[in-house]
Amino acid sequence: MHDHRLKDILPFVTSVEKGSFTAAAEQLHVTGSAISKSVSRLEARLGSRLLERTTRRLVLTDAGQAYYQTCIRILEELAEAESVLAAHRTIPSGRLRLAVPNTYGRLGVMPLLIPFCQQHPEIELNMTFSDRFLDLFDEGIDVAVRIGGAPDLPASLGCRPLGREKMVFCASPDYLAREGCPQSVEELLKHRAILYERVDGSTKPWLFDAGDGHLDWRTVPHRMALDDVDAQVKAVCAGLGVAQMPTWLIHEPLQRGELRVILPQLQPDGLALSLVWPRRKQLLPKVDALLAVLSQLVIARPVG
16 A cells, blocks of 8 residues: 555655656656556545646646655655665765754854865755744755754754854944944943834844853833844944944954954843754765854954
8 A cells, every 4th residue: 555655655755746647657657648647546546636737738736846845855755764774875965955044154154164065065055044043944944053052952952052143242443433432331321323124123132241151131212123134234334323232243344454343341242053954864975064164154253
């Protein structure tokens, strides 16, 4: 019974992808009649019509579309399982899907991936840059780099923590020369704030270490609120105000002297960085190699 289920999936999927039973038969080196009988047998077993037959082409029904997507996932998982069991093949190869946060992906992840791709030319890397937490199974993602998020992941996902952000207050030298450099939290709170605006329209509060192991979030008046961190960095570098940002984000402007740290003793921990992946894919050479290189990611850059 299970054997017939698997035998009928491939003719169905190939018919959909090729657009006809005849083309599917040529692909699978069988007769068109065999393909047609296989799909009919599948429809009879499922009790649903999967394909509408016309003289020119095949069209998926709604039920057929849903079943087709399921079959694609099954075939991909079988291919992955065969790769794992092929112990003699140790060279990382094949398509690899990686999801990264927008800005951190560009600044933190890409510098590691360029030599990784040069070292493994048989890997086809597909990257998604998004600040949303994508569903790894629905999106077919092999590894995700995440900043923040709930720690209670399902057992089907592996997770490797890589540290937490360090948050600092900063402004441009021109701004500090014009407005003065604050020497205390009280003075800092009187300055013009440039804040990050969340998706819901609220602004991200400033974070302070309460001194007892807890964090103190303070909502502050602002001159400007931006929902893009790159734009926020540009505004602060232009001397428009003061911001609290993670050190990984402003490392290069600090190195170039475009920004200066204010009250360097105030460096509370921010969001956590972690790698997340489907556990069933961990033994794949390509995934194992990617996890190894991404484990070198740095999120907390020390600043003076």
